[in-house]
Amino acid sequence: MTLELTDELLLRRMLEGDETAFTALYRRRQGGVYRFALQMSGSVEIAEEITQDTFMLLMRQGSRFDPAKGSVSGFLFGIARNLVRRHLEKVRNESWAELAADDPVADSRENVLDEMTRRETINAVRRAVLSLPPVYREALVLCELQGLSYLDAAAVLDCPVGTVRSRLNRGRTLLADKFRAPAMKAGAVAI
Amino acid sequence: MTCAEFQSKVAELGREGIADAAGLHHAELCGGCGALLNEQRRLTAALAALAGDDREFESSAGMEHRLLLAFRENRAAARRAHASAKRIWLAVSAAVAAGVLILMIASEPSRPQAEIAGSPAPRPAIVETPAPPRAQPPRPQIASVEPPKTVVEDSGVRRPLPRRGAPASSDATLASQTLSTEFLPLGAGYIDRNERTQLLRVSIPRSALLSMGIPVRADRMDERVQADVLLGEDGTARAIRFVTTAQYR
Numbered sequence: 001m002t003l004e005l006t007d008e009l010l011l012r013r014m015l016e017g018d019e020t021a022f023t024a025l026y027r028r029r030q031g032g033v034y035r036f037a038l039q040m041s042g043s044v045e046i047a048e049e050i051t052q053d054t055f056m057l058l059m060r061q062g063s064r065f066d067p068a069k070g071s072v073s074g075f076l077f078g079i080a081r082n083l084v085r086r087h088l089e090k091v092r093n094e095s096w097a098e099l100a101a102d103d104p105v106a107d108s109r110e111n112v113l114d115e116m117t118r119r120e121t122i123n124a125v126r127r128a129v130l131s132l133p134p135v136y137r138e139a140l141v142l143c144e145l146q147g148l149s150y151l152d153a154a155a156v157l158d159c160p161v162g163t164v165r166s167r168l169n170r171g172r173t174l175l176a177d178k179f180r181a182p183a184m185k186a187g188a189v190a191i
Numbered sequence: 192m193t194c195a196e197f198q199s200k201v202a203e204l205g206r207e208g209i210a211d212a213a214g215l216h217h218a219e220l221c222g223g224c225g226a227l228l229n230e231q232r233r234l235t236a237a238l239a240a241l242a243g244d245d246r247e248f249e250s251s252a253g254m255e256h257r258l259l260l261a262f263r264e265n266r267a268a269a270r271r272a273h274a275s276a277k278r279i280w281l282a283v284s285a286a287v288a289a290g291v292l293i294l295m296i297a298s299e300p301s302r303p304q305a306e307i308a309g310s311p312a313p314r315p316a317i318v319e320t321p322a323p324p325r326a327q328p329p330r331p332q333i334a335s336v337e338p339p340k341t342v343v344e345d346s347g348v349r350r351p352l353p354r355r356g357a358p359a360s361s362d363a364t365l366a367s368q369t370l371s372t373e374f375l376p377l378g379a380g381y382i383d384r385n386e387r388t389q390l391l392r393v394s395i396p397r398s399a400l401l402s403m404g405i406p407v408r409a410d411r412m413d414e415r416v417q418a419d420v421l422l423g424e425d426g427t428a429r430a431i432r433f434v435t436t437a438q439y440r
Contacts, residue, residue, distance in 0.1 A: 048251060060265070144238045146242075165203075
């Protein structure tokens with residue numbers, strides 16, 4: 001039986017120069033950071049760059065981590081969030097289509113149709129999420145897509161839990177509005 | 192519950208599936224609010240599908256390697272910075288220590304030579320030392336030094352070279368604990384009165400005395416003898432005496 005080291009312990013060892021600890025922490029947390037950057041930016045390239053920069057900053061500024069303010073994961077999301085914001089000011093996203101094109105296609109006709117429908121829905125959600133104002137988008141991505149609690153999201157976003165809750169509700173309402181239009185169109189076609 | 196109250200919490204109802212009896216009851220009665228709730232539930236399902244779809248997305252395989260290289264470089268740079276800081280600290284410490292020493296020496300009142308010669312020297316510290324003094328021509332009784340085993344330190348005392356036949360060292364501390372021969376001059380045997388000398392306590396094998404031309408009994412070849420070596424400022428042995436110390440026995 002192996003004992004899994006906590007993120008905090010890995011970070012501490014990493015800061016002491018332990019390369020194995022750094023590798024372990026990276027492997028454990030890179031996926032979440034990458035997906036957060038991807039869902040926020042909509043660009044594979046930017047997500048890749050932000051993930052790398054996040055861990056580079058962790059190497060240099062990891063000593064700033066304060067367990068009283070949140071988890072290591074939240075600390076990483078906080079770094080990634082700042083980097084995403086900077087990128088959003090400069091770069092427009094354009095790569096969801098390429099992500100969708102890479103997906104494998106199922107064999108049977110039913111499966112193909114089901115898969116197409118599913119894919120369309122997912123891509124519609126992606127686009128809708130990306131079209132949200134960043135302040136609502138980040139709350140939605142953290143809580144809905146990354147599964148963070150209100151408390152953890154509040155630490156990442158550096159705001160009160162109540163603010164996270166209200167931003168999330170507002171983001172969901174905006175998202176539902178964006179969803180409503182295609183649904184109505186589909187209904188019109190059926191009629 | 193009014194429609195406004197329901198709509199203020201519909202997102203949470205749809206997201207978390209909270210069993211809010213009043214809210215659900217209102218949604219059943221109000222068609223518009225019921226549709227909103229269903230919309231939020233569909234949204235929750237769609238977001239879950241998106242999260243599930245993205246779950247396998249990760250950064251590229253090459254990134255770990257790049258970051259590891261950066262990590263090693265950072266660590267090396269940190270070590271270099273640490274070593275550099277340490278060197279600076281040592282240099283500053285040495286400068287301060289030298290300054291203090293100079294001040295102490297400058298403020299020390301000069302004493303008459305006789306008093307200096309008569310003052311007790313500190314007890315010798317025992318250390319390894321490799322410095323071989325000059326070889327000596329054969330002498331009838333006792334000898335000079337060789338790569339020794341033990342040693343002394345800076346006596347800090349300016350003293351003239353003891354002459355052959357003069358009484359043994361006037362060092363009170365040593366005299367009280369040791370029996371010694373006279374100092375035997377080595378080499379030119381000259382020491383300037385103002386020269387700063389060091390007294391070295393050494394332990395050498397008797398066999399080493401042979402290399403200095405001193406006769407040694409074959410059956411005692413493995414034994415060691417102890418000696419005090421007087422070193423000049425240039426590090427060469429100027430004189431030697433052989434000692435017997437209770438401490439060494």
